[in-house]
Amino acid sequence: MRYLRSTRAATAFAAATGLAFVGTALTGSAYAEPAKPASLYPPSAIVLTLGQGESAATASVRRAVTLDCAPLPGGSHPSPAAACAELAAAGGDLGLLTAIPGNRPCTREWDPVTVTADGVWEGRRISWSATYGNACEMRSRVAEGAVFSF
Structure with missing residues (x-):
């Protein structure tokens, strides 16, 4: 499987295949980054x-x-x-x-x-x-x- 490396390639792929990336943020790849914790410290x-x-x-x-x-x-x-x-x-x-x-x-x-x-x-x-x-x-x-x- 080939990974999509750019937003332009992802858009071209979606247009060619009829797929849409709905609700996915493209930040240089087709995969969104995992969520980061709000703080490194537990609340006190x-x-x-x-x-x-x-x-x-x-x-x-x-x-x-x-x-x-x-x-x-x-x-x-x-x-x-x-x-x-x-x-x-x-x-x-x-x-x-x-x-x-x-x-x-x-x-x-x-x-x-x-x-x-x-x-x-x-x-x-x-x-x-x-x-x-x-x-x-x-x-x-x-x-x-x-x-x-x-």
């Missing part, structure tokens, strides 16, 4: 919220930001590069970022605060939340990092 985009209440389902959202990490850090988060670096170091596991107990003294008042993270990390769907007894306790656990500093 997360919505982070801070709410007043005992659970993610019932908390009144007080603050929310977006965090995009791939291909470049961005979003409405105040420190996207630092937050993305922390998430990358933790392998996207937000629980690791808050697993160490804080050393800040806090009162024992019950005024619950819930933080959430919902979105996609390196192509995987994530949904995470944590509830703290009060804002002081929450800051004690997450204040060292950039992810929840918004």
Whole structure:
């Protein structure tokens, strides 16, 4: 079988045989190039919220930001590069970022605060939340990092 090397030859062949190349882009050959992926990076985009209440389902959202990490850090988060670096170091596991107990003294008042993270990390769907007894306790656990500093 002979391959058609130019648009002119393909057109002449089609006219001579009565065939039509409908919907085919001819770019130097009779074969279209394969589709290319939109990006080399899997998506990483997360919505982070801070709410007043005992659970993610019932908390009144007080603050929310977006965090995009791939291909470049961005979003409405105040420190996207630092937050993305922390998430990358933790392998996207937000629980690791808050697993160490804080050393800040806090009162024992019950005024619950819930933080959430919902979105996609390196192509995987994530949904995470944590509830703290009060804002002081929450800051004690997450204040060292950039992810929840918004």
